[in-house]
Amino acid sequence: MDKIQLKTRSKTEFVDITSEINQIVQKRVIKEGICHVYVPHTTAAITINENADPSVKKDIVNELNKIVPWNDSYTHGEGNAAAHIKSTIVGSSASIPISDGKLTLGTWQGIYFCEFDGPRHREAFVQIIKSE
Numbered sequence: 001m002d003k004i005q006l007k008t009r010s011k012t013e014f015v016d017i018t019s020e021i022n023q024i025v026q027k028r029v030i031k032e033g034i035c036h037v038y039v040p041h042t043t044a045a046i047t048i049n050e051n052a053d054p055s056v057k058k059d060i061v062n063e064l065n066k067i068v069p070w071n072d073s074y075t076h077g078e079g080n081a082a083a084h085i086k087s088t089i090v091g092s093s094a095s096i097p098i099s100d101g102k103l104t105l106g107t108w109q110g111i112y113f114c115e116f117d118g119p120r121h122r123e124a125f126v127q128i129i130k131s132e
């Protein structure tokens with residue numbers, strides 16, 4: 001298993017980790033399989049979406065902030081309930097098929113580490129599973 005370490009810079013931020021994951025996949029030299037990306041955090045997430053036009057991730061962040069405002073009648077004492085809720089909505093992992101030794105991402109797709117309670121030191125695990 002490989003690990004990507006990153007330092008986020010804002011409270012809420014989408015960090016494109018596609019190139020780091022591509023490097024891991026290329027290093028493994030497998031033809032067919034699955035690349036599983038997972039974050040071991042309760043206030044972060046993984047998602048796949050457009051990485052060509054930066055306004056897309058800005059719109060996603062803005063809408064998530066409207067759906068789950070930072071201040072509401074939450075009961076969680078740590079004060080970061082909104083970050084926990086966004087983490088659950090977006091999800092803690094993503095799986096991308098590998099074909100011909102490459103991630104089968106669409107032209108406009110990128111893999112994002114989603115920070116919801118930064119800035120912090122974070123990590124993501126990447127496991128490559130070979131198929132026959």
Ligand code: ZN
Nearest residue numbers: 076078080081
């Ligand atoms: Zn908390």
